Amino acid sequence: ELKVEQNPLFLSMQEGKNYTIYCNYSTTSDRLYWYRQDPGKSLESLFVLLSNGAVKQEGRLMASLDTKARLSTLHITAAVHDLSATYFCAVVSNFGNEKLTFGTGTRLTIIP
Amino acid sequence: KAGVTQTPRYLIKTRGQQVTLSCSPISGHRSVSWYQQTPGQGLQFLFEYFSETQRNKGNFPGRFSGRQFSNSRSEMNVSTLELGDSALYLCASSLGGYGGVEKLFFGSGTQLSVL
Numbered sequence: 050e051l052k053v054e055q056n057p058l059f060l061s062m063q064e065g066k067n068y069t070i071y072c073n074y075s076t077t078s079d080r081l082y083w084y085r086q087d088p089g090k091s092l093e094s095l096f097v098l099l100s101n102g103a104v105k106q107e108g109r110l111m112a113s114l115d116t117k118a119r120l121s122t123l124h125i126t127a128a129v130h131d132l133s134a135t136y137f138c139a140v141v142s143n144f145g146n147e148k149l150t151f152g153t154g155t156r157l158t159i160i161p
Numbered sequence: 162k163a164g165v166t167q168t169p170r171y172l173i174k175t176r177g178q179q180v181t182l183s184c185s186p187i188s189g190h191r192s193v194s195w196y197q198q199t200p201g202q203g204l205q206f207l208f209e210y211f212s213e214t215q216r217n218k219g220n221f222p223g224r225f226s227g228r229q230f231s232n233s234r235s236e237m238n239v240s241t242l243e244l245g246d247s248a249l250y251l252c253a254s255s256l257g258g259y260g261g262v263e264k265l266f267f268g269s270g271t272q273l274s275v276l
Binding site: 080082084090091092093094097137139141148149150151152153154 | 194196203204205206209217219251253263264265266267268269270
């Protein structure tokens, strides 16, 4: 059974600082998603990472995928308050199955 | 382009009742997936429909069922509601092909409260 672990679960950081959220998964996959969720809202797609070594960046967020280590990272550069949200990674197994298995989420709070 | 539409937005039911939730996918999308989100269990996959057929199923009891219509709209039904069914139910749509860049677009969800 595919398991997805995120850490940390909670992250409080000051504006202007850098930090990284980690996403580990247990079985083979070469498709990983990052989503953002604001309180009371739905999930907003941030990145889709398809292959080993994939790196995508948008604004202050950069995501990478290492399929050999079964690890993805979401790096936040020079955080701003607007980035406060819960971030989820989700993985699709390689077996013709479109089911997403989500991580526990990381609740990020940016302090001015 | 309209996004994924879920109705109703909020629902309050009592134990033992049944409920039907609706999801209209993005135009042209043929796959609809349903997820349950709770504080304790997080986001869990319920099932996926593609071209009116259930293609994947999660580990939920048979009280949870769904269907998809020829226009790709989907409904989810929960019978004999339990307190533990209180959750945010999210629907996601996609084009539906396996592999490749397959982005899922989520609706705003239906917040179900079971009293």
